[in-house]
Amino acid sequence: MSLENPRTHYTSQIDPEKIGDEKVTVCGWVHEVRDLGGICFVVVRDREGKAQITLVKKKIDKEIFDAARKLVRESVVAVTGSAKPEGKAPNGYEIIPEEIVVLNEAESPLPMDTTGKVDAELDTRLDSRFIDLRREKTTAIFKIRHEVLRAVRNFLSDEGFIETSSPKVVATATEGGTSLFPITYFDREAFLNQSPQLFKQILMSGGLDRVFEIGPIFRAEEHDTRRHLNEATSIDIEASFVDHFDVMEILENMIAYVYEQVIENESASLENLGIELEVPKTPFMKVPYSEAIDIVNAKGEEMIEWGGDLGTVAEHTIGEHVFEETGESHYFITDWPTEIKPFYAMPYENDPLISKSFDMMHRTMELSSGAQRVHLHDMLKERIESQGLNPDGFEFYLRAFKYGMPPHSGWGVGCERLVMTMLGVENIRDTVLFPRDRRRLSP
């Protein structure tokens, strides 16, 4: 370390009892300066918390005292001194400084408030994300997102899944071409991929047996809702020699594990957000589609005929019904009509109008879609055609089904929606550092 004044501790790591006379250096932002004349308190904030710097005029070098009083809020400082117990200060200690170095002075006024005392509009916060992140509630969401991804990867690795990556630049649409962003790829037209679906299935033909991918997906939908993004993070798995029931079990166990891990490893972040998290009980309730529409129709707010899709209102009705019955927020809707699911969902052998497909729902919204897939070449080609698509565009995919494709199943979970439903976040944009939507392309 050649930087002067290297950090010795995060603010959360200092225990004056243990440290004794050892000098400490904390590095962070000037959160607050309270100048009471004879005494001046400076609160320094870092990622892990806050530290109080106490300067008593009579006891301290005049130069340091005067410099401390003039510190500009949100400037970056390194403070070196000794730590003393102080019950009223954050983390139970105060630092008596020997040196305060301003590493980078902040301009003022700030583009937005950082104390959390003033509520800022979402757009203001996203425009100044670098300031918004200095509020502990915002940071807490992204610490938890980190833990969610860590837990997901550990769970899937332990279950024998191999992490893979599929290309984001593709020549063909996954499920038809209506919602794709076109790219100029050298002298050709290409698209941003809307899902790793076709690629993870090809890997099943390659014998990788169990794969997962966590990566960006792109959808050119003109939605402007609090639940949709044009660039999102998808958690995808595909597994061979298993059916839809098997991958539903993997999914519910993964969700429960993720909740457990967040509770275990991010308790401080949950506390900052004021959230008491409970681990969902497994197995999740399974509601067949035909029962799901009965629930909706019995309520009488809308009438859905068999074969119709479930909208937001219907999802809400079913979610409340399940919650009343089980006290749980998570459940599956299974056995969807084949014609409203993508071409790769496998129809039941004894009733081809129904498919081996499922959505995994949270009380408030859809979290995941999955299915046993069609693994038979001719059936798949027919299904592509029956959805009005041209099999020629899928030749690179269909080929993988001709020479030994095993039965397989899989699902995809929206990472942002997982975090959103876990934390009760109102707008999905709050779970993305730099969200992309119809209107937002910066920062």
Add this chain to the structure above:
Amino acid sequence: MSLENPRTHYTSQIDPEKIGDEKVTVCGWVHEVRDLGGICFVVVRDREGKAQITLVKKKIDKEIFDAARKLVRESVVAVTGSAKPEGKAPNGYEIIPEEIVVLNEAESPLPMDTTGKVDAELDTRLDSRFIDLRREKTTAIFKIRHEVLRAVRNFLSDEGFIETSSPKVVATATEGGTSLFPITYFDREAFLNQSPQLFKQILMSGGLDRVFEIGPIFRAEEHDTRRHLNEATSIDIEASFVDHFDVMEILENMIAYVYEQVIENESASLENLGIELEVPKTPFMKVPYSEAIDIVNAKGEEMIEWGGDLGTVAEHTIGEHVFEETGESHYFITDWPTEIKPFYAMPYENDPLISKSFDMMHRTMELSSGAQRVHLHDMLKERIESQGLNPDGFEFYLRAFKYGMPPHSGWGVGCERLVMTMLGVENIRDTVLFPRDRRRLSP
């Protein structure tokens, strides 16, 4: 599990001594059928290895025997039976089948050989990746890639880094606009991001302190070499309150850890590839740029003046020199001329012509670039201008430097090059499941 004939074991998991009379079911591909008249051997292959199915005509049901003889290579089968010790068979056992179910019959001829006996051209293999992956040498690379990413994430998480994601759809080029793929983003022009650089720096202003991102990057360079891809996976970190020496230490320790973990957890894959891996010794040698050009010039094959970039030949000369001196393949080239490094590299205070930058090299190629960054707004704006770029396009980035940006440093490592140099793979396309280059956009 509702699939008939569910797998009970991978082929590598069967130990006949332990299993006794328990029935086993293996699921996989018909690797080989050897019909010797009175006896027929079928070798079934799955992700983890192979199993020999032995059918003695006199001892077995005629229907099963006849069906086994007619099995088409690379068809997908489920075989149920009992396992008996057999020293000459793979994994030391054979299965006496009671049932062989063809789950999906393969067409023939196959688009390429799967036995590894016939060498296929790279393009043929990539065109039929789903067949190529059935060769254990190919699968071994992707198992190792999984382990590399797992180790990287665990190492960085343990070092206090938070995993973040930056947008891939952006309005501005990171380092100028020459090598970007344009996207039509609704009614606007946007680009595929060539690096998370600007975003991870903004997060430093946000106080996230230490972040990493592993994700796709896109470069519209017209290279057609064995070391370049147009879509690659970048491992990026950024850390606050540390300098270039600190992040070099993190990098070399991470590389050593990744090698250790691959040796520990992927020994079978290394053996399949015929590789004996050694953990690089840390610290890596540091060769200042000025010494590096002396080494090149002393060899006399080419003359580089101070300020000139190092080409492939020069890198090779320096790499061999370091290898002769230390016996190690990894090293750093440090202290590059400021003007040939990106605008965000911090010049030394006492000699601004030199920057606090480094490349981490493997004997055979560059693996990583990093630096302490410019954290001072006015200096950064000047540096952007001095490289002929317009600061207006960087407003969303520059703003984050005005209100409290800490000193920070970071680097990016090419994931594919890391795997490539570790395994001695000749062509980078062999380390990507579905590579994208100037000519290749499918599968």
